[in-house]
Amino acid sequence: MSASPTKESSPAKTDKALFTEKEERVLKAAWSCLKTPPEIDIEKLKEAAGFNTTKTAQNTWGVIKKKLATLTPAGADGEGGGKHSRACILT
Numbered sequence: 001m002s003a004s005p006t007k008e009s010s011p012a013k014t015d016k017a018l019f020t021e022k023e024e025r026v027l028k029a030a031w032s033c034l035k036t037p038p039e040i041d042i043e044k045l046k047e048a049a050g051f052n053t054t055k056t057a058q059n060t061w062g063v064i065k066k067k068l069a070t071l072t073p074a075g076a077d078g079e080g081g082g083k084h085s086r087a088c089i090l091t
Contacts, residue, residue, distance in 0.1 A: 028071045 019027060046057040 028068075031068050032071050 040061060042054055042057050042061070045051070045061060046054050049057065049060075051057040051060070
């Protein structure tokens with residue numbers, strides 16, 4: 001028998017959650033505390049996330065980035081949600 005090449009399973013496709021609920025909450029809060037925008041290597045993201053084209057990776061990241069810009073830890077802005085003061089760093 002010949003061995004057929006198989007793709008390794010990505011963390012996003014496993015049944016078990018990568019982060020606990022608390023870790024996810026901290027991750028979201030940390031995102032709103034960034035001092036500078038993250039520099040995303042779109043080509044690397046394309047490969048790591050399994051996108052077929054760079055444009056798809058860019059578009060998907062853009063949607064996610066907009067959602068992340070709306071995150072605010074409950075009570076951090078006095079109202080428990082909405083755009084945080086650093087939303088402009090994500091554009």
